[in-house]
Amino acid sequence: MFFILSKIIYWLIMPVSLIAWVAIGSLVVKQKKYRQLLHTSAVFLLLFFTNPLLSILIINSWEPEAIPYNQLDGHYRYGVVLSGITNPDRPPFDRVQFNKGSDRIVHAIDLYQKGIIDQIVITGGTAAITFEGHKESHALRGFALSCGIPETDINIEDQARNTRENAIYTADLLKQTQDEILLITSAFHMYRSKKCFKKVGLHVVPFPTDHYGRSLRYTPEELIIPSLNALNVWTTLTKEWVGILAYKLAGYL
Structure with a gap:
C-alpha cells in the first residue's frame, strides 16, 4: 500500500501535473481575476521548470560529486x-x-576489473505495480557475465521493489556483514540509498554515478531557452524528494 501511495502522490505533484492542474483551473474558474492569475501562474511554472540554468543549479547542489577511482580509500x-x-x-x-x-x-564492472571490489551484488526485482514483470537483477547479472565477470563473483537478490527493500534484502543476502560495502547508485538517489542501508546496519561507502549535473555554460541556450531536459531534471528530483519525505514519515531513514 505504501509503495502504491507514494507513486500516486508523486504523480499528483510532479512538475507536468502541477502545470496541468493550474492550466485546467484557468479554464474552469469563472471569475476573470482568478482565471487570469491561474493562467499567468501556469505560464510561470512552465518557464520555471524548463529553464536550463535553474535546473543545472539545483541538481548540482543536490548531487554528491563523482569520486575518482584513485581516491577510493581502500579495498572492498x-x-x-x-x-x-x-x-x-x-x-x-x-x-x-x-x-x-x-x-x-558499468562502473561496478569497471571497479571489479580494477580490483577495487571483489564481488558485485545486484539488488532489485521489478517496480511494476500492475504486473510482475521481468527481474532487473537477472538482466543485469547476464550483462555482467557477458562482460567477463565470473559467475561466482556476482550475487543477486530479485525481490526488492524500492530502496528500503533494496537495503533490507541486501542485508539478508550478505548476512549482516560488517565489511564496508561500496554503494553504487545514481548521484541524485545517493542520499536516500545511503540512509536506508545504514538504517539496516550495513556500513556503506557512497560511490555516486549517473550524474545529471554538469558545468555551467553561459550561452543563451543554457540560460534562457526552455529545455525539456530541465523539466526532466525537476521531475527526477521531485520523485526523489517525495520518496525521501515518505521514507522519513515511515521511519525508514
Whole structure:
C-alpha cells in the first residue's frame, strides 16, 4: 500500500501535473481575476521548470560529486548495485534494454576489473505495480557475465521493489556483514540509498554515478531557452524528494 501511495502522490505533484492542474483551473474558474492569475501562474511554472540554468543549479547542489577511482580509500569485498536502470518488458528480450542509469552497472564492472571490489551484488526485482514483470537483477547479472565477470563473483537478490527493500534484502543476502560495502547508485538517489542501508546496519561507502549535473555554460541556450531536459531534471528530483519525505514519515531513514 505504501509503495502504491507514494507513486500516486508523486504523480499528483510532479512538475507536468502541477502545470496541468493550474492550466485546467484557468479554464474552469469563472471569475476573470482568478482565471487570469491561474493562467499567468501556469505560464510561470512552465518557464520555471524548463529553464536550463535553474535546473543545472539545483541538481548540482543536490548531487554528491563523482569520486575518482584513485581516491577510493581502500579495498572492498562487495560493490552493491541498485537496479531501476532498465526497461525489462521492452522486446526483444535477448538483450538488456538500458534506461538512463546504466553507469551503475558499468562502473561496478569497471571497479571489479580494477580490483577495487571483489564481488558485485545486484539488488532489485521489478517496480511494476500492475504486473510482475521481468527481474532487473537477472538482466543485469547476464550483462555482467557477458562482460567477463565470473559467475561466482556476482550475487543477486530479485525481490526488492524500492530502496528500503533494496537495503533490507541486501542485508539478508550478505548476512549482516560488517565489511564496508561500496554503494553504487545514481548521484541524485545517493542520499536516500545511503540512509536506508545504514538504517539496516550495513556500513556503506557512497560511490555516486549517473550524474545529471554538469558545468555551467553561459550561452543563451543554457540560460534562457526552455529545455525539456530541465523539466526532466525537476521531475527526477521531485520523485526523489517525495520518496525521501515518505521514507522519513515511515521511519525508514
